Amino acid sequence: xxxxxLNANGELTHLLTLEGxxxxxxxxxxxxxxxxxxxxxxxxxxxxxxxxxxxFNLFFExxxxxxxxxEIAAKRLSADVINLNIGVSSTTKGETLLDTVDxxxxxxxxxxxxxxxxxxxPHLIAAHLNAHDRSHVHVVNAGDGRHSHPTQGLLDxxxxxxxxxxxxxxxxxxxxxxxxxxVARSLIHGLTTxxxxxxxxxxxxxxxxxKVESLGVRVFHDMREGVKDADVVVMLRLQNxxxxxxxxPSAGEYFKHYGLTPDKLALAKPDVxxxxxxxxxxxxxxxxxxxxxxxxxxxxxxxxxxxxRMAVMSxxxxx
Amino acid sequence: MSxxxxxxxxSQIPDAxxxxxxxxxxxxxxxxxxxxFVGIYSGGAWIADRLAxxxxxxxxxxxxxxxxxxxxFARSGLKSGAKRSELPFDVEGATIxxxxxVLYTGRSVxxxxxxxxxxxxxxxxxxAVLVDRGGRELPVEATYCGARLxxxxxxxxxxxxxxxxxxxxxxxxxxx
Numbered sequence: 001x002x003x004x005x006l007n008a009n010g011e012l013t014h015l016l017t018l019e020g021x022x023x024x025x026x027x028x029x030x031x032x033x034x035x036x037x038x039x040x041x042x043x044x045x046x047x048x049x050x051x052x053x054x055x056f057n058l059f060f061e062x063x064x065x066x067x068x069x070x071e072i073a074a075k076r077l078s079a080d081v082i083n084l085n086i087g088v089s090s091t092t093k094g095e096t097l098l099d100t101v102d103x104x105x106x107x108x109x110x111x112x113x114x115x116x117x118x119x120x121x122p123h124l125i126a127a128h129l130n131a132h133d134r135s136h137v138h139v140v141n142a143g144d145g146r147h148s149h150p151t152q153g154l155l156d157x158x159x160x161x162x163x164x165x166x167x168x169x170x171x172x173x174x175x176x177x178x179x180x181x182x183v184a185r186s187l188i189h190g191l192t193t194x195x196x197x198x199x200x201x202x203x204x205x206x207x208x209x210x211k212v213e214s215l216g217v218r219v220f221h222d223m224r225e226g227v228k229d230a231d232v233v234v235m236l237r238l239q240n241x242x243x244x245x246x247x248x249p250s251a252g253e254y255f256k257h258y259g260l261t262p263d264k265l266a267l268a269k270p271d272v273x274x275x276x277x278x279x280x281x282x283x284x285x286x287x288x289x290x291x292x293x294x295x296x297x298x299x300x301x302x303x304x305x306x307x308x309r310m311a312v313m314s315x316x317x318x319x
Numbered sequence: 320m321s322x323x324x325x326x327x328x329x330s331q332i333p334d335a336x337x338x339x340x341x342x343x344x345x346x347x348x349x350x351x352x353x354x355x356f357v358g359i360y361s362g363g364a365w366i367a368d369r370l371a372x373x374x375x376x377x378x379x380x381x382x383x384x385x386x387x388x389x390x391x392f393a394r395s396g397l398k399s400g401a402k403r404s405e406l407p408f409d410v411e412g413a414t415i416x417x418x419x420x421v422l423y424t425g426r427s428v429x430x431x432x433x434x435x436x437x438x439x440x441x442x443x444x445x446x447a448v449l450v451d452r453g454g455r456e457l458p459v460e461a462t463y464c465g466a467r468l469x470x471x472x473x474x475x476x477x478x479x480x481x482x483x484x485x486x487x488x489x490x491x492x493x494x495x
Contacts, residue, residue, distance in 0.1 A: 011396075028399055035384060035403040043410075044437035047387035049397070314387075318396025 004126055007135070011319040014126040014139040015312050017148040018189040026193060029311050030158050036307035039076060049314045050079035053110040057083045058100075059142070060116040065278055066142050066152070069302070070113045073309035079111070097121065098128050105129075111138045111313055119145030138316040140309075146182050151312060152277055153186025155305040157194065159297055160232055162304065163273050167191065171198040173220075173227050173268075176236035176258060176285050177207045183277045184236055185215075192216045202226030203258060206248065223258050230268040235260050235276045235286050251284045261287040265295065273297045333466050335478060335485035338449050339366065342465030343373040346416075346447060349463070352376035354414040354445075359431050360384045360402050362420030362478035365485060366449060370418060381406035383417075388430035404434065411439030416462075420478040422448040425459030450487075452476060 003020060007013040012025055039045055055074040059067050067083065074081045086100065095103075101112070114122040122141035129137050143149040164170055172191055178184045178201050191199050192215070201212055202220045213219055220226030227233055238254060248254050260274065274286075274296045282288050290296060356378050358367030364382045371378040386401035417431055428446060435441060445462035452470040470476055475492045478485060 031399070032397065032401055035386070035401045038403040038405075039387075042437055043439050046437065048433070049387050049392055314397050318392055 004123065004130065007319055009319075012312075012315055013135065013319045014122075014141075015150050015316060016122050016126060016139065016141045018150045018153045018186045018193070019148070021150075021189075021193065023193050023195075026154070026157065026190060029154055029308065029315060030161060032311035032315060033154075033158055033304070033307040036076075036310040037304065039310070040303065040306065046076050046078055048078045050074065050077035050110075050317055053077075053079045053317060054108055055079045055081050055111045055113060055313065056104050056109045057081065057142075058086055058104075058112055058114045059084070060086045060114075060118075060121070061143070063115055063143065065302070066115065067113075069305050070140075070142060070151075070309055073306050074111075074113075074313060076306070077310055077314055079313070082109075097124065101125050101128060105134055105137055109137060111140065111317060113140045113142050114144070115142040116144050119147035121145075138313075140312060140316070143182055146180055147185065149182040149186050151305070151309050152183045153190045154312070155301060155308040156183075156187045156234065156275060156277070157190045158304045158308050159275060159301045160191075160273070162300075163297060164231055167194040167196045170196050170231045171200070171229060172196055172232040172234065173200040173202055173230040174217075174234045174236065175202040175223065175226065175260065177238050178203055178212065178236065179207045179209050180239045181236050184234075187234065188215050188217055200226050200230070204248070223264055224267055227260075227264055228267045230272055233260065233265070233268055233272055233274050235274065235280075237277065237279065238281055238284050240281075251281075255284055259283070259285055259287060260290050262289050262293070265290055265293075275301055278302070332476075332487050332489060333450060333468060335449060335487045338465035339369060339373075339485060342447065342449060342463060343370060345465075346370065346374055346463045350374050350376065350416060350445075351414045353378070354416050355379040355381060355406075355408050356416050356418055357381040357383055357406065357431075357435070358418045359427055362449075363418045365478070365480050366420060366447075367416075367418040369483075369485075370416075370447065379408040381408065383431050383434055385427055385430035385434060388434045390426055390430065406435075406438055409439065410435060410441055412442050413439075414443045414445075415441045416445050416447050418447045420449050421476050422446070422451045422459070422461050422464070423454050425455045425457035428459045429457050449478070450476060 005014045005016050057067055071081050121144050122139050126139040141150055174184050199217045201217045202223055272295055276298045356367040356371045358364035367380050371380045383404045384402040447463040448461045449465045451464045451467045473492050475490050477488050477490050
């Protein structure tokens with residue numbers, strides 16, 4: 001079966017996951033994002049690429065940062081942006097997801113940016129559009145359940161490439177709540193596709209998925225060993241709101257073992273970069289001295305995220 | 320012209336280096352001392368680099384990629400290899416010489432002028448091209464032109480660079 005993200009010519013038409021996305025497609029997105037970074041430094045921060053197109057932000061799950069950066073990205077491409085807070089409208093009246101989508105297509109939607117607590121919801125929408133001859137309408141996954149968050153993965157890859165140039169000589173340590181993290185899954189797929197020789201996941205057994213090694217990563221339970229000689233350390237947010245049952249003794253205990261402090265960071269390479277997808281829990285997974293320190297590239301990640309989302313939307317809209 | 324028009328003979332393809340010399344000769348008395356040269360990627364960028372050194376004055380050099388301003392996006396999507404535009408001078412109030420290798424339909428120039436205005440309001444924009452091949456689809460004319468040449472519609476004139484040496488080649492328009 002054809003990859004549902006690609007059209008008959010092998011070009012990206014929906015962005016649903018980085019899993020199984022060919023390396024040239026990922027590289028093309030990163031390359032295209034580069035000139036978009038320059039747009040943000042101009043007097044007029046807009047290009048006319050998506051003039052007349054309508055981008056619908058369908059957020060079935062709350063998110064301020066991701067929704068805002070998608071909105072900024074779409075507006076900088078001159079698209080019209082419609083934000084729908086679905087949680088409080090149609091679905092509460094009993095409308096199904098696909099009926100909602102059909103209605104919005106009837107309103108001439110061109111791109112759906114979808115966030116959903118249910119893994120696979122963006123796939124379902126894309127498959128529905130493909131099956132009903134509406135392949136001119138595109139879907140971008142803005143995070144589905146624990147499954148995937150491909151634009152976050154791409155902006156992480158962009159950030160790493162910006163500071164480290166290449167992937168083939170890097171050691172990347174991803175630390176924390178990998179179990180609940182769609183960000184970690186997307187980044188791991190992207191890093192391995194682009195040929196990163198060593199990807200590590202670091203965390204307590206209770207926060208790492210079973211058989212995580214099958215993703216091609218090395219597993220560490222001791223943080224000091226896990227960050228040793230790393231070029232990149234990616235800290236994950238401790239997702240309290242997803243935590244069910246007692247996976248952890250306490251936030252304080254977690255910080256003692258897995259919080260990124262200056263002394264733990266000192267074990268990594270001297271030119272290490274520290275990333276975090278946000279929002280940060282200071283004093284839980286990261287020490288303020290690190291978050292505000294000179295190795296952190298957490299705010300550039302946000303800026304690059306807008307350019308990466310511009311690249312994704314302009315590539316899929318043209319295919 | 321019919322699609323069976325033969326490829327021009329090698330002798331009919333202009334020598335880019337001598338055309339560049341002729342273009343610089345025409346521009347020398349007319350170009351403002353502080354005019355900025357802005358080359359349209361990729362051919363125009365190479366020429367802008369060369370012209371800025373050949374024309375007396377203090378000329379900042381910038382480069383512009385018109386991918387995000389093209390009018391055929393809806394038809395053919397985003398081309399790969401888009402570069403970042405670099406304009407390391409204040410566009411507001413500047414005199415700008417926009418530089419391209421081949422002037423044909425005028426659509427790239429339209430896109431480049433639109434992009435320049437998103438950086439500021441230039442005092443004046445002039446256009447310098449190596450070759451004007453006719454076939455305009457927009458009301459655009461070059462201020463300075465190295466050579467005029469009729470080229471069949473099914474062919475494209477493509478500038479290549481070997482080291483610093485510029486050379487024209489001819490390709491079938493489908494490949495371009």
